[in-house]
Amino acid sequence: MFSKEWFVYVFGRWILLSGIAGAILQVILVDKFSIPTFPAFLLNQLILASVFWYVDKYIFQRHFGAVKAIFKFPRVRGEFTPSHQFNKITEEYNEFSAAYKKSPEDYGKWLHEFLDLSHAVEMTERVLREKGVDVSGEFYRIVQQNKAKGLYDGN
Numbered sequence: 001m002f003s004k005e006w007f008v009y010v011f012g013r014w015i016l017l018s019g020i021a022g023a024i025l026q027v028i029l030v031d032k033f034s035i036p037t038f039p040a041f042l043l044n045q046l047i048l049a050s051v052f053w054y055v056d057k058y059i060f061q062r063h064f065g066a067v068k069a070i071f072k073f074p075r076v077r078g079e080f081t082p083s084h085q086f087n088k089i090t091e092e093y094n095e096f097s098a099a100y101k102k103s104p105e106d107y108g109k110w111l112h113e114f115l116d117l118s119h120a121v122e123m124t125e126r127v128l129r130e131k132g133v134d135v136s137g138e139f140y141r142i143v144q145q146n147k148a149k150g151l152y153d154g155n
Contacts, residue, residue, distance in 0.1 A: 009059065017055070018048060022045075025047060025048065071122055071125075075126055085120065086124075088120045088124075089117070089124060092113070095117075096113035096114050096116070
């Protein structure tokens, strides 16, 4: 949590930018425009939130990009259960398996079915995340186990 990036964000973005900008804006609203203190504070916060929405989006763009990168496919509309997703994965796997067995060397013959299977697996991850399951934590544990087994390059 206390990384260099965290300190830059807290002291640079929050204290310097928000703190100083907020204090200056508060003085301007109260002293120059004669707005009472509490309404000036609320207006101050609204203005800063409107500005810093874009600043924070820019700051966290790479973090949000990493979250977006988790999913390649759009979310399928509807409410789904893990049981439904299990059945969907089974169905898509059977279609992929049949297409692959017919022409294992002709990728074009089974690629579509493989990607449908991938989409079903991805959708299952979305369903689990939406239900509050710590998918990222489990992912991390698997990576650590595989590193310990020497399964990755550069261990």
